Amino acid sequence: MEREALIRTMQSILGPEGVISEREQLRSYECDGLMNYRVIPELVVLPETAAQVQAIVRVCYDEGIPFVARGSGTGLSGGALPVESGVLIVLSRMRKILEVDIPNQRVVVEPGVINMWVSNEVAEDGYYYAPDPASQIVSSIGGNLAENSGGVHCLKYGFTTNHVMGAEIVLPDGSMVNIGGGKAPDAPGYELLGAFVGSEGTLGIATKITLRIVRKPEAVRTLLAAFKDTEEAGGAVSGIIGAGIVPAAIEMMDALCIEAVESAVQPGFPQAGAILIVELDGPAAEVENQFEQTLKICEENDASEIRVAEDDAERALFWKGRKAAFAAMGRISNDYYVQDSVVPRTELGKVLKKISDLGEEYGMRIANVFHAGDGNLHPLVLYDNNVPGEAEKAEKLAGDIVFTCLEHGGSLTGEHGIGEDKKKYMPKMFTTDDLNVMQLLRCAFDPHQICNPGKIFPTPRLCGERPGPFRMHPVQRAGLAENF
Amino acid sequence: MDTRTKNVSLEDLQRIVGEEHAWEATPDDAVDGVGSSFVAEPGSVEETSELLRFAAEEGLAVSPRGGGTKASLGNPPREVDLVLSTVRMDEVIEHVPGDQVVRVQAGIKLEDLQERLGGSDQMLGIDPPETKSGATVGGVVAANSSGPRRHRYGTIRDLIIGITVVLSDGTVAKAGGKVVKNVAGYDLSKLFTGSLGTLGVIAECNFRLHPRPEAARTVAVELASTQAAGEAARAVLHAQLVPSAVELHWGEDERLLTVLIEGIPPGVEAQSDTAYYLLRGFGEVRTLTQEEAGSSGPSGAGDEVALKIGAPPAELTGVLDSVLGACSRRRVTPLISGHAGIGVTYVSLSGGDDEAYVQVVEELREIWTRRGGSVVVRSAPPSFKERVEAWGPMGSRLELTRRVKEKFDPRGVMNPGRFAGGI
Structure with a gap:
């Protein structure tokens, strides 16, 4: 045409x-x-x-x-x-909250609805929508679904995939299908919804999404603890998890990151080699008991300072500092390159050491801010785009960080997705057979590969089409052939 | 389909898995009444792959089996030539307690895994009733089995973080990984959850774990009416309680809603008190003994017809009324239990004939499909299954579901006919 x-x-x-x-x-x-x-x-x-x-x-x-x-x-x-x-x-014009069903703890939305709006909508009823990516005041539910977005509280409450209960989707051939049970559990058939969430827009477009909302906890306690370095902070993290405590969030920032955040939003963080923000929520008696235990564990790991948020305002200040971390990098560097790899929690110490060694080797600064509870790192490689060759060097360093994480049993990405950016690394994590089998799913949903083509997979597998710009073979158009 | 060449001998299979690990099937190896020719127990992913490749070349219909506790789930298969048992693959591959993650071979029994994890004060947060009868972890994933604690921990799809599968042509593929947070590539572990062996054989699984609670208490309220059941469940659901399970037991003699509280002792005590006060308005409240609390769970053994109704949780009263009404009109006796906070209700029917059971199921299916739910036949005698499809209507996703099946198992040899939509 x-x-x-x-x-x-x-x-x-x-x-x-x-x-x-x-x-x-x-x-x-x-x-x-x-x-x-x-x-x-x-x-x-x-x-x-x-x-x-x-x-x-x-x-x-x-x-x-x-x-x-x-x-x-x-x-x-x-x-x-x-x-x-x-x-x-x-899809940003599709912004209606279609239904709020408190008795069934569900909210039905259009894909353009902003994440935060869902929590705002049900706040008075004592509920909220749990997945809270740092972008939640601007990012949309449809985008969250496509990326299976995480957030600081997903350690305890899970990711978008654990909170999307149903979706009306438009398949790449224009047909409309409902997947997932929505309000009713255990719909018979394949778990197509679980496969669809996090498919990065390559399997179709969600036009109506049923979300689960969660009752607000009875109690929330938040502390901020300063340590000499990330290793000591890491010791506290292991201690907390090892004690059988499942915090709502444990976030870590290193010295460089604290410096940037301090100069950007002035949360008044202590000067330290590393700080942890730990939040517990749930039934009051349980939270109080485990919060005391958490304080003790931080002390035992030689925390130089511990602050307990006295009220919601102080808690918000802690989180403001954390959530501003990426944006704050502009205060200490012209440009930065962010990674999103994940390592098993017990490998954190070793991996952080290697990342720091890599920084020295390349002569570049790396700031670390990450979800320590689930081993999801966000190393920020700082560089100056005006210096010729620095951008390439930063990208190469970021790549080396990814490989280090994979060597330690980790993943390429915890919440940002593969997209265009990391598809070249996919063969480092998966075999050709792994990727081909994943693409069988793609071929079932999108046989002509017209839906967000070229993302996730380094080598798109043909389901019956030639590569490059899409051209349908007349025989295929007539429905006479479809080779995989 | 008769063009398949099935001149396979036992020796062919024994050459792949070893002499003592393949045999001619006995009546006990039948899958929902359909007899198989052979049983083989591969000892590794490689042997599983070789076996499936061989089966594919010879055109054998394959039915994967773990503990064999779900042989009556779904429709009877159209044919079975080879039962592929995973029970020899029963190792824990890796468990690092500090990571709260475990990697296992699919044939390990869930009960054995839980015992092993208990040594580190951890658990896999799933408790299907089949645990005690020898269900394997792979079987739990394939059948999407769940139990009362799904109220707190979700179902197995919420706990699985990685998978290794073998497709019907022998291709071995993995997805996910051994970290809890991971969005690299498609989440095939969820796709295979509940696929009942129709997409391939699940060979290995990785799961996130939870700390094992130190203390537990079950608070129960006696229910006088279906209305009270719905209201009591709603009250618990909307309180700031964090129960591990909210169960309904509706039998001839006893009608209870039970709330299982788990955690550290002071938390359990405080939450039990809250539950007590919440429930007191709906009937007599008491704390169950450990024995009483442990004896719950859906029945459904024997020749009865066992159903699972999925409905919006707030419609609990409606579900109960519909079941009681449909049964009393046909003089069928229902035994009802369920996960009241989730919207899952189990019903087992007795005291009637096939005709009465069929009418009950059709009536319930009509009501709950229309309201966005489902009625699945969990087990039933063959005479019943000839008359009622086990899964019920698939709605708009039937076509897509078939396309997925065709891509993963193009020759349709994996458990043909057992699954929803005739897959």
Whole structure:
């Protein structure tokens, strides 16, 4: 289909307001939260209803046009990076909270609804939506679903996948399917919802999502403890977990990170080699008892200072400092490169040492802020893009950090996703057979590979199509052949 | 399908798994009444792969088996040539207590694994009733078995973090890993959860673990009516209690809602008090002895028809009324239990004939499918299964479900016909 014809077709579905085709306007959609990769899409469309999404996808399917879905564009792996000559389907106009069902502890939303809105909506009833990525005031539920977003509290409460109970999805062929039980448990059939959540927009587009909400805990206690270095802080983490305590969150920041955060948002953190923020929540009697135990463990691990949040305001201050960590890097460095690898918790000490050695070897600064409870690291490699070669060096160093984590039994990514950014590393973690079998799922959902193509897998496996820009073979179009 | 060449001899299988690990099947090896020709017990992922590749070449229909506790789940298979038993693969591959993660071979018995983890004061947070009858971990994953504690810990899909599977052509693939937080690649461990051996053989699984609670107490309220059951469950659900289980027991003599509180002793004490005060308005409240509390769980053995109803949890009263109504009109006696906070209700039917059972199931299925739920036949005699499909309607996801099956098992040799949608 010619560009002009495509624009007219999309306008007939969405009205002139719902289609962006001017190059200057298209530019603002050229990347998501990861700005290293930029592609200007052929067209941006802004549907307001599920039926419009379905109609858009049908056109793409019939014409063999690749499409990419995008929520708020806060992703950090290039998962919503547009495809050249493809359509970018922006879901931020689908922002209705469709249903609040307190008796069943469910909220039904459109994909563009912002994460935080869900908690706000049910706060008065004593509930909240548990997954809390740092981006939660801007990131959308649809995007969270695509990435299986985590957050600081997922150590205890799980990830997006543990809180999405059902979804209406538009498949890449334009058909609409309901997966997951929604309000009822244990729907018969394959666990398609579990496979769909975290598939980074490559299996279809969710147009209606049923979320589980959680009762607010009776008690919350938060402490901030300062240590000489990350090793001592790590000792406290092991002590807490080893005591059978499951904190709502344990976060660690190293000296460089504290310095950046302090200069950006002034939370008044102590000067230290490392600080831990530990939060416990649950029934009051249990929390009080285990909080005392946690304080003792921090003391035993030579914490130089311990602050206990006296009220919600002080707790919010602790978290403000933590959640500002990425953005604060701008205070101490022109540019930074963030990784998201995971290591088994017991390997944290060794891996942090190796990361520090790598930093010295490369002569680059690395700030560490991470989810210590589940071993999810966020090493921030600091560099200056104005110095020729530094960006490449930073990326190479970040790659070495990833390999170190894999050597210690870890994963490439804990919550940011593979997307465009890390697909080249996938063969380091998975065999060719592993990746091919994953792509069987892709072929079942998206046989023509038009849905967010080129992401996750370094070598897209053909389900019956040739690589490169999508062209359907006439025999396939007639439904006469489909080779894997 | 008759073009398959099935001139396989026992020796062919023994060459792969060893002489003592393959035999001609006996009636005990039947899968839901359908007899098999052979049973083989591979001892490794490699042998499993070789066996499946061989089966594929020879066109054998394969039925994977763990502890064999779920042979009557689902529809009877269309055919079975080879039962592939995982019981020799029963090792803990890796358990680092500090990581709260365990990697196991699929054939390990859940009971054995729990005992082993107990040595480190940890547990896998799943407690299906089949644990005591020898269910394997792989079987629990394949059948998506669960028990009362799913109220707190979720189902096995919430606990599994990595998987190694062998597809019907012998391909070995893994997904996930051994860290709790991981979004690299598709989550095939969830896809295989509940797939009942129709996508491939589960060979290894990795799980996140939880600390074993130090103390436990079960508070129970006697229920006078279905209304009281629904209201009591709702009160518990919306309190700031964190129970491990909220169970319903609705029998001839006793009708109880029980709340299992676990954790550290002071927490258990305080929460039990709260539960006591919450429940007191609905009937007589008491603390169950350990023996009483341990004897719960869904029945469903023997020749009865056993059902599982999935419905929105707030509709508990409606579920009970629908079951009691449908049964009393046909003079069928129901025994009801369930996970009241989750919306899972187990019903076993007795005292009637097939015709009455069929009518009960069809009536319940009509009601609860319309309201977004499901009615699954967990076990039933063959005469009943000839008349009622075990899983019920699949709605809009049938076509997609079939496409997934076709990609993973294109020749349709893995447990053909047992699963939902005739898969």
